[in-house]
Structures are given as C-alpha cells and as structure tokens.
Amino acid sequence: MLAAILVIILAYSIILHEVSHGAAAFLLGDPTARDQKRLTLNPIRHIDLVGTIILPVILVLVQSPALLGWAKPVPFDPRYFKNPRLGIALVSLAGPMTNFLLAAIFGTILKMSPESDLVRTVAVYGLAMNAALGLFNLIPIPPMDGSKVIGVFLPTPIRRAYFSLDRWGFLIIFALLYFGLASKLLEPFYSTLIRWFVPPTSS
Numbered sequence: 001m002l003a004a005i006l007v008i009i010l011a012y013s014i015i016l017h018e019v020s021h022g023a024a025a026f027l028l029g030d031p032t033a034r035d036q037k038r039l040t041l042n043p044i045r046h047i048d049l050v051g052t053i054i055l056p057v058i059l060v061l062v063q064s065p066a067l068l069g070w071a072k073p074v075p076f077d078p079r080y081f082k083n084p085r086l087g088i089a090l091v092s093l094a095g096p097m098t099n100f101l102l103a104a105i106f107g108t109i110l111k112m113s114p115e116s117d118l119v120r121t122v123a124v125y126g127l128a129m130n131a132a133l134g135l136f137n138l139i140p141i142p143p144m145d146g147s148k149v150i151g152v153f154l155p156t157p158i159r160r161a162y163f164s165l166d167r168w169g170f171l172i173i174f175a176l177l178y179f180g181l182a183s184k185l186l187e188p189f190y191s192t193l194i195r196w197f198v199p200p201t202s203s
Contacts, residue, residue, distance in 0.1 A: 002118070002121065002122070003057075003060045003061070005122055006056075006060055006125050006129075007056050007057055007060055009122065009125065009126050010056050010069055010129055011043060011047075011052050011053070011056065011069070011071075012041070012043075013102055013129055013130050013133060014046075014051075014052060014069055014070060014071045014133070015041060015043060015046045015052075015071055016041070016098050016099075016102065017095040017096070017098055017099055017133065017137070018038070018046055018071045018073065018074045018095065019038070019039060019040070019041065019046070019074065020094040020095050020097070020098040021033070021073075021074045021076065021091050021092070021094050021095050022034070022038050022039050022074035022075075022076065023039060023094065024090055024091045024093075024094035025074075025076035025077075025080075025087070025091045026039060028080070028081050028082075028087045028090065028091070029080045029082070030076050030077050030078075030080035030081065030087075031080070032075050032076050032077045033074050033075060033076060036075060038074045038075070046071040046072055046074075047071065047072070048072050051069045051070035051071060052069055052070065052071050055069050056069045076091055078091075084152075085152040085153065086152075088148055089148065089149045089152050089153070091148075092145040092146075092148035093145065093149055095137055095145055096133075096134040096135075096137045096145055097134070098134075099131070099133045099134035099137070100130070100131070100134045100197075102126065102130040103126075103127050103130035103131040103134065103193065103197045104196075104197045105126075106123045106124075106126035106127035106130060106197070107123075107127050107194075107197035107198040109123040109126075110123035110124060110127060111198060127194065127197060127198070131190055131193045131194060131197065132186075132190065135186050135189055135190055135193070136182075136186070139173065139182070141165065141172055141173055142162065142163050142165045142166040142169045143169050143170075144169065144173070147162070147163070147165075147169075150162075
C-alpha cells in the first residue's frame, strides 16, 4: 500500500509541475495548454508511460533512495507573451516553485503527524520527493527548467550556443547522476530546503 501511495504522490507531483507551466503561460496570455486540454489534473492527459509509471514503480520496488520521473511536457508559445524572455523565465520557474510549495505542505503535515504513523511516513517521502524534483529541474543544463530561466537573459550568440547543448543535455545529466556529482552539488541546497520546509517545533 505504501508503494502505491508513493507512486501516486510522485505522479501527481510531476503532473502538478507540468500543469503549473501551462497555467503560468495561460495567465500570461498563451492559450496553448488550455486548447490542448493540458490544464487538467486528469493523469491520462499527462502520463508518459516510462517516466510517470514504469520508472517510478521500478524505483519503488528496488527500494531506491531516490524517486524521480517525468510527465509529457506541457506546450506553450512565447509569441503570446508581451515580454517573451520574461514570460519564458516565469513559465519555467512555475514548475519547480510548485514542487517547493508541495514540499512545504508535506513538511507541515510531517510536523503534525504522530510518530510511527503511515501519514508521517508518506509526508517524509512527499517532502523529499518534491524538494528533490524542484531542485533537479532547476539544474541549469538544457532542456531543464533552470536552463530556460538563465538562458533567456544571455546575449543572443551565447544563448544560441547554450541552448545548442539541448541535444546532449540528458546525457550530461545522466553522467552527473551516474558519477554522483549531481547529488554532491545539490545536497547543500537540499538540506537547506528541508530545514526550511519542516516548520520549527513551537516551544
């Protein structure tokens, strides 16, 4: 039952991440996500068979210390934005910020839950997963969200060269994960976020 709950939480954390991209774009004037019916929590609209189901289930079954996955990206068209560069940055930030908000919610639930309670266990995983998802997506390597936040403000020649890394981005990220460099780089930020998201016990 715990494994099923964790897969569901991870799936909806990923789905909410993607929906928030579309919602931010819609608020900035872009109807693309709405027109493609992606502003919904219906998982059928967002599920990527490998990233949303198969990979998370495998990670849970092998008792992996890290649970990661992805959904189908929500499309947006920056031509609708009054300020395309700022719009792209805001839309890109919306996903990770949603994960950080979910982490804060799970952190609050964690502090309110009894010891050795199933809710507490689920809250621990929900907090950890969303803090990790938010940070992971902010890695400034194309095509991650963090690269769009930084890249749109670079001078045009540098921006083009930077985004040309997109074709190699996932290979670079995989190498960082495989050799443990990603965890070393993100660990200080992760630890800080966990301390922020778990409210201090009142005296």
